[in-house]
Amino acid sequence: MKSIERRKTRRIYYDDVPVGGDSPITVQSMLTVAARNVDEAIGEIESLVEVGCEIVRVAVQNSEDAKAIEKIADISPIPVIADIHFDYRLAVEAAEHGAAGLRINPGNIGGEEKVRRVIEAAKKGNIAIRIGVNSGSVEEEFARVYEADPARALFLSAEKYIGMMERMDFEDIVVSLKSSDPTVTIEANRMFSSAYEYPLHIGVTEAGPALSGAARSVVALTILLIEGIGDTVRISLSGDPVNEVIVARAMLSSMGLRDDIPQIVSCPTCGRSWIDVQAIAEKLERRLMGLKKSIKVAVMGCEVNGPGEAKEADIGIAGTRGGAVVFEQGRVLKTITGDIVESFAEEVAKFVGEK
Ligand code: SF4
Known part of the structure; x- marks a missing residue:
């Protein structure tokens, strides 16, 4: 099989797992339970690790969740990333409680000053932040662009937040630009990849139930990966997240992008x-x-x-x-x-x- 030449990106780390640069394309997933349900969260992580998951994300919706990250991260053999919407204080708290990384959409965190507080916490914890831009949460200022060219609106949103973080002297950034439309996802990631060297987390959002969702995700991700775009992948499927990991690993090994997967x-x-x-x-x-x-x-x-x-x-x-x-x-x-x-x-x- 002809080998795929990957685009050059910066490298960041979630704990000791590298993302970007010439490191292997990693597979990640997200827990279906909230962080505060520690035992269930650990159980899900164990099942995910068994099938080869390398990074896991968990929703943090309140202070109890943020504090629980510490217990989960202590036991988890893979990095645990805290996923936060709206409340910057939860991102700060998760960073203080051992999250290996944060995923935020700066557009819903409540302005530059609050983003700054999150950045300060990330710097202190020496952790990376994923700017997760989704088609469902594009800010009002890009709404008109979105109507005409949704991929461009995703790109412009990411660009705005990157600019904000760079002004705060923060570059441990991973970016994702996701739509439930594979063609928009492809286009947005292409645009981003030709403009920036920040590592890309690629995926199609709200892809769907297992079979059709896998098809929708894989069609977009395969095209991007063939073009050398993508440093870490998540296949978003409804149901057992173990399926997400199996699909992602099968995709990477079939494409010759990982040579350590059965x-x-x-x-x-x-x-x-x-x-x-x-x-x-x-x-x-x-x-x-x-x-x-x-x-x-x-x-x-x-x-x-x-x-x-x-x-x-x-x-x-x-x-x-x-x-x-x-x-x-x-x-x-x-x-x-x-x-x-x-x-x-x-x-x-x-x-x-x-x-
Ligand atoms: S391996 Fe045997 S059972 Fe399977 S499809 Fe071929 S002939 Fe049929």
Whole structure:
């Protein structure tokens, strides 16, 4: 595969995770629970980390949430970013309580003086801020531009807030320009990328339920990534955020943008299938997606065609009347019965250990 040349950006850090520069494109997600529900938040983070999430964001809506960041960040193996709207004091409080970064939309924080207070807190905590501009929250002054050219309005909003932060001598900035319309998202990010070197968090906002949302996100993100645009990605989907991470990682590995992510492939099934390919593939995906290995794993319905059709896979299984056969590069090695997912996951672990 022809390698993609990434646009040059500055590098910032969320804790020890780099974003931008020539660092790997990271995958992030957002918790579905508020920060104050610490145990649930930790549980969600663990599930996300299991499938390879590298940065997580949590909504901070009150002081209790802001304080809870400290407990979550203490336990979380990945950086925790506080997401704040409207109230600058919550951003300050989250920064003081161990947030690895802040996400704000300066347009709804309440003016330059309040943004300054947030910047002071970020400087003190040595953390980065993402300027998150969304099509739904473009300021009044850009409303007319938005009507004619929504991508330009997103770009101009980001430009205004960057100018504000630069005047405050703050450059640990990540920017996102999101619309629920993929074409607007693409255009806004292109504009930004040709004008600035701040790292870009790319995503399509309010993308939708799992399948159509994934399609809408991936179509926009793939185009941007092929053009070398994007330093960290979030696929926004309704429902379990684990799906967001799986989609994002599958996208990056399929594009050759990460060489440390497994690829799980499976056949569409037909009348020859002996096993529940979909259920097995989905369970395996959850088990294996978090591995830091470039490995192609196949789940095929039948031993008649499976091993041959999936001979490009490093390791795979194909259904049989009583269980499944395990194959490597199309060569059948052994038979497994009983709990196919469990037995095959062990085979993959052995294979990865031997690699
Ligand atoms: S691998 Fe077997 S079950 Fe799956 S689509 Fe091909 S022939 Fe059908």
